[in-house]
Amino acid sequence: xASITMKDLVKAYGDTEVLHxxxxxxxxxxxxxxxxxxxxxxxxxxxxxxGLETVxxxxxxxxxxxxNKLEPADRDIAMVFQNYALYPHMxxxxxxxxxxxxxxxxxxxxxxxxxxxxxxxxIGQYLDRKPRQLSGGQRQRVAMGRAIVRNPQVFLFDxxxxxxxxxxxxxxxxxxxKLQQRLGxxxxxxxxxxxxxxxxxxxxxxxxxxxxxxxxxxxxLYDRPxxxxxxxxxxxxxxxxxxxxxxxxxxxxxxxxxxxxxxHSTGAVTLGIRPEHLMHDENGPIGISVQMFEQLxxxxxxxxxxxxxxxxxxASMPGHxxxxxxxxxxxxxxxxxxxVFDAASGKRIxx
Amino acid sequence: MLKRVHFPTSLLPYLLVAPQVIITLVFFVWxxxxxxxxxxLIEDAFGISTEFVWFENFAYLASDEQxxxxxxxxxxxxxxxxxxxxxxxxxxxxxxxxxxxxxxTYRTLLIWPYAVAPVLAGALWVxxxxxxxxxxxxxxxxxGIDWNHYLNGSHAMMLVIFxxxxxxxxxxxxxxxxxxQSIPRSLIExxxxxGAGPVRRFWDHIFPLVSPTTFFxxxxxxxxxxFDTFGIIHAVTQGGPANATTIxxxxxxxxxxxxxxxxxxxxxxxxxxxxxxxxxxxxFRYVERKVEY
Numbered sequence: 084x085a086s087i088t089m090k091d092l093v094k095a096y097g098d099t100e101v102l103h104x105x106x107x108x109x110x111x112x113x114x115x116x117x118x119x120x121x122x123x124x125x126x127x128x129x130x131x132x133x134g135l136e137t138v139x140x141x142x143x144x145x146x147x148x149x150x151n152k153l154e155p156a157d158r159d160i161a162m163v164f165q166n167y168a169l170y171p172h173m174x175x176x177x178x179x180x181x182x183x184x185x186x187x188x189x190x191x192x193x194x195x196x197x198x199x200x201x202x203x204x205x206i207g208q209y210l211d212r213k214p215r216q217l218s219g220g221q222r223q224r225v226a227m228g229r230a231i232v233r234n235p236q237v238f239l240f241d242x243x244x245x246x247x248x249x250x251x252x253x254x255x256x257x258x259x260x261k262l263q264q265r266l267g268x269x270x271x272x273x274x275x276x277x278x279x280x281x282x283x284x285x286x287x288x289x290x291x292x293x294x295x296x297x298x299x300x301x302x303x304l305y306d307r308p309x310x311x312x313x314x315x316x317x318x319x320x321x322x323x324x325x326x327x328x329x330x331x332x333x334x335x336x337x338x339x340x341x342x343x344x345x346x347h348s349t350g351a352v353t354l355g356i357r358p359e360h361l362m363h364d365e366n367g368p369i370g371i372s373v374q375m376f377e378q379l380x381x382x383x384x385x386x387x388x389x390x391x392x393x394x395x396x397x398a399s400m401p402g403h404x405x406x407x408x409x410x411x412x413x414x415x416x417x418x419x420x421x422x423v424f425d426a427a428s429g430k431r432i433x434x
Numbered sequence: 435m436l437k438r439v440h441f442p443t444s445l446l447p448y449l450l451v452a453p454q455v456i457i458t459l460v461f462f463v464w465x466x467x468x469x470x471x472x473x474x475l476i477e478d479a480f481g482i483s484t485e486f487v488w489f490e491n492f493a494y495l496a497s498d499e500q501x502x503x504x505x506x507x508x509x510x511x512x513x514x515x516x517x518x519x520x521x522x523x524x525x526x527x528x529x530x531x532x533x534x535x536x537x538x539t540y541r542t543l544l545i546w547p548y549a550v551a552p553v554l555a556g557a558l559w560v561x562x563x564x565x566x567x568x569x570x571x572x573x574x575x576x577x578g579i580d581w582n583h584y585l586n587g588s589h590a591m592m593l594v595i596f597x598x599x600x601x602x603x604x605x606x607x608x609x610x611x612x613x614x615q616s617i618p619r620s621l622i623e624x625x626x627x628x629g630a631g632p633v634r635r636f637w638d639h640i641f642p643l644v645s646p647t648t649f650f651x652x653x654x655x656x657x658x659x660x661f662d663t664f665g666i667i668h669a670v671t672q673g674g675p676a677n678a679t680t681i682x683x684x685x686x687x688x689x690x691x692x693x694x695x696x697x698x699x700x701x702x703x704x705x706x707x708x709x710x711x712x713x714x715x716x717x718f719r720y721v722e723r724k725v726e727y
């Protein structure tokens with residue numbers, strides 16, 4: 084088990100820089116999720132830690148050892164791939180034992196460790212099967228089994244659940260979390276699914292276009308997103324953004340309505356309000372021209388535009404609401420849950 | 435139950451397959467049946483009369499020491515050509531699969547020999563190994579080898595094996611490279627993380643995973659060595675010295691068109707035909723087995 088440090092990490096292909104000066108400290112035993120849209124460089128970052136991509140400049144350390152130049156095999160890591168990357172010509176047992184066999188560990192010890200990992204993952208009865216005889220979920224377990232028998236310092240997960248169906252994904256997500264807590268191995272997990280990120284990670288690193296937008300606990304990211312991007316990416320359904328004008332602690336929306344907030348800033352800002360923070364209130368300042376309802380059962384999503392403008396806005400209302408399409412409904416929100424961002428830079432403006 | 439789709443009958447489908455059917459009939463079925471018929475005949479030395487003798491030609495071949503010797507040589511030749519060209523191609527493809535820069539150039543250069551006609555390939559090797567003029571005999575002399583494939587049967591055999599294998603490397607290379615590139619990259623990366631070095635990765639993963647290709651190429655190369663090497667043999671050694679490089683397909687030509695033993699030659703070609711049919715059946719039966727990733 085070890086900590087991981089990334090210092091001023093840059094990755095470039097030719098002249099194109101795809102990762103820009105990444106900084107990050109990962110503590111021993113921590114579960115870090117790297118999350119971002121596709122093409123943001125998250126897999127590249129993971130593969131750099133794994134040693135499958137070269138480092139253009141900067142430094143990666145695992146434990147207190149700089150690993151920039153080390154082969155993947157010498158980094159004491161294990162990785163679970165998106166397509167599982169099981170060896171198709173080997174049985175489950177051979178797949179799991181392969182890494183140990185290469186390290187010339189005694190046969191009895193290999194058997195013991197494979198058996199132990201198989202018990203943890205409940206794949207004991209499949210040990211003599213070939214990967215093609217297993218279902219997606221079982222292959223996923225074998226891939227994890229192959230990682231844990233090695234007893235590495237670091238686990239790397241590259242979108243391991245994206246090939247599973249929705250139900251299995253939720254189940255495996257919980258299992259991965261439990262497994263990681265039980266083994267206490269430092270882990271980096273890459274995903275584009277923000278729900279996965281929120282539920283799994285001790286801390287989340289949000290990447291966008293090769294930049295770290297924010298690195299913090301899920302609740303920090305939800306409560307105090309540092310940028311417009313993080314605000315829009317974390318939370319489901321995503322945050323509403325309303326253009327506004329700030330002056331003397333008051334925000335004037337596009338249709339002239341005013342909301343208190345914005346602190347000392349002046350000028351063009353973006354007001355962010357999460358759908359679940361909009362409260363139905365007959366005297367509220369925010370009027371929404373309702374266009375349609377989405378019934379989710381436990382709550383209802385109301386889609387519409389800010390009254391008098393064409394800014395789209397979504398509100399989440401508890402229970403079943405189905406009447407009122409075409410009318411204007413009024414909402415208010417507590418000052419503490421409003422997020423104000425600089426309109427130009429997209430950075431959060433602190434109260 | 436799915437029902438078969440019925441189209442109104444018309445002449446069009448027959449017209450569309452007609453060219454292929456005609457080509458097969460004229461250029462394959464007809465000559466093949468002629469060969470079979472011919473193999474049952476014995477012609478007198480002056481070509482005046484022919485006699486229908488059933489299997490006498492075949493019976494003669496079974497006891498003909500020259501023919502049996504040629505059979506053994508053919509098998510030796512084929513195994514050497516297949517092993518040599520396939521292992522060379524496997525190594526080259528293994529390298530080509532790893533390199534990133536200049537991969538296209540490297541690949542193109544390796545494919546070129548395939549475009550060389552067998553006779554020309556033979557001619558190239560004849561020049562390079564000419565005992566008096568060639569560059570290789572000159573070099574070999576320094577290590578004390580007196581190369582002369584005109585006199586030495588083993589030298590002649592080696593030379594035709596080299597020439598035939600060299601020409602087939604390009605073909606094998608293409609198939610091996612395609613097979614290697616269809617192995618998911620992550621599999622090899624997983625092996626690297628598991629601690630396997632490049633050589634170990636090759637033997638533990640790449641080689642077993644391309645085994646269907648190996649089997650396919652084995653059949654193809656055997657067929658090639660059996661039948662398509664006539665041009666090389668003809669250009670390099672003409673079956674000599676003292677029949678040291680007379681493989682079956684060359685003997686068919688030699689007995690038939692030089693020795694004018696038409697019946698015996700036809701019987702030999704019928705045997706070759708049966709061999710190639712057998713190999714094709716083997717190929718169709720087992721090559722379909724594919725590795726699942």
